[in-house]
Amino acid sequence: MEKVKLGGMKQSLELCQFDLKGPDYPERIVPRISKLLASRKINIAFLTYSKLNNESHQLTICLNQCDFTRSSGILNTEGTLPKGWEIQSREHVGILTVYPHHAPVKIIGSVMVLFATQSLPIYGIATSLSAVSFITDYRSIDKGSEVIQNSFQLPDDHAPIRPELIYYQSDEVKRGKGN
Amino acid sequence: METIAVYWESRIKTYGFQRIPRLALIELSCPINSIKPMGEVFTRNDMQDLKAPFIAAQESDRGLSFVFCLPEKEGTAFHAFLEQTNMPTSHRYIYPVGIIFFHGPHFGDRYGIAETTFSAISKEGIEVIASGCAASSVYLILAQDDLDRAEQVLTKTFEVAK
Numbered sequence: 001m002e003k004v005k006l007g008g009m010k011q012s013l014e015l016c017q018f019d020l021k022g023p024d025y026p027e028r029i030v031p032r033i034s035k036l037l038a039s040r041k042i043n044i045a046f047l048t049y050s051k052l053n054n055e056s057h058q059l060t061i062c063l064n065q066c067d068f069t070r071s072s073g074i075l076n077t078e079g080t081l082p083k084g085w086e087i088q089s090r091e092h093v094g095i096l097t098v099y100p101h102h103a104p105v106k107i108i109g110s111v112m113v114l115f116a117t118q119s120l121p122i123y124g125i126a127t128s129l130s131a132v133s134f135i136t137d138y139r140s141i142d143k144g145s146e147v148i149q150n151s152f153q154l155p156d157d158h159a160p161i162r163p164e165l166i167y168y169q170s171d172e173v174k175r176g177k178g179n
Numbered sequence: 180m181e182t183i184a185v186y187w188e189s190r191i192k193t194y195g196f197q198r199i200p201r202l203a204l205i206e207l208s209c210p211i212n213s214i215k216p217m218g219e220v221f222t223r224n225d226m227q228d229l230k231a232p233f234i235a236a237q238e239s240d241r242g243l244s245f246v247f248c249l250p251e252k253e254g255t256a257f258h259a260f261l262e263q264t265n266m267p268t269s270h271r272y273i274y275p276v277g278i279i280f281f282h283g284p285h286f287g288d289r290y291g292i293a294e295t296t297f298s299a300i301s302k303e304g305i306e307v308i309a310s311g312c313a314a315s316s317v318y319l320i321l322a323q324d325d326l327d328r329a330e331q332v333l334t335k336t337f338e339v340a341k
Binding site for chain 2: 019030034042049051104105110116122124129132167
């Protein structure tokens with residue numbers, strides 16, 4: 001059977017994940033948290049927000065792993081989150097992004113089946129115009145890449161899957177990995 | 180190899196705003212032990228033609244909670260299909276919603292993009308129903324009637340590269 005073609009795939013650097021859940025609140029949680037992190041020059045590499053079935057809101061963000069301790073301290077400081085909001089965190093996650101030519105629903109379904117079969121977790125998903133991103137354990141990200149490579153057809157001249165270029169936005173140019 | 184990029188922009192540049200109006204939003208919660216069968220549902224042949232401009236999933240208490248945005252007709256059919264399945268899922272249908280989305284250089288690598296976006300939208304009193312920021316893209320799912328105001332405020336806030 002012919003494999004489904006992908007336009008590409010790439011892995012993120014090592015990230016951490018925070019899930020914030022709580023009731024509706026007059027001061028919206030997303031501007032509040034994103035402002036707080038931007039004021040500390042902490043990049044949000046991935047974000048999803050939605051209002052869930054039970055009327056609670058959920059904000060999921062992924063940040064660089066090197067910012068985990070600092071971010072955890074900020075987010076867990078009393079008064080940062082509105083009353084009734086809870087926070088859960090997870091260190092050492094990574095994002096696998098695939099670039100499908102079409103049919104993102106089928107790609108998502110296929111990856112769900114493949115990952116479930118291999119006991120690889122999926123902690124979040126988001127699509128954009130040309131990409132589908134999956135959050136998984138960073139320690140399993142190579143295995144996830146391998147599973148996808150074995151099940152889909154990538155171009156022969158595929159670019160490196162692991163990140164080779166690191167970008168920073170800073171008032172001070174820094175070299176090396178992380179901060 | 181190493182590349183260091185430092186952005187200094189008085190207004191953050193984007194490649195422009197795009198809108199997708201008149202969509203249906205379907206929320207779907209899938210228990211952890213149903214992720215594989217739900218994945219199998221998504222790979223069915225009749226699901227291949229679904230043109231979903233936005234999909235997101237978050238880890239919820241006992242599984243994954245999905246948000247699908249689909250054109251109205253496909254959304255109605257998808258919703259009806261979910262009601263017929265025996266999957267242990269719960270779901271909800273909202274119509275009409277719209278998407279406004281935009282991209283920019285290295286948006287995923289730079290702090291302050293989300294803050295600029297959500298602060299501007301919030302100050303205008305626009306409620307975000309759902310959102311996804313991945314790779315270099317920002318997607319905002321809004322009530323259909325809020326699309327014009329959102330585009331106006333974002334156009335004032337960001338600079339559209341020419």
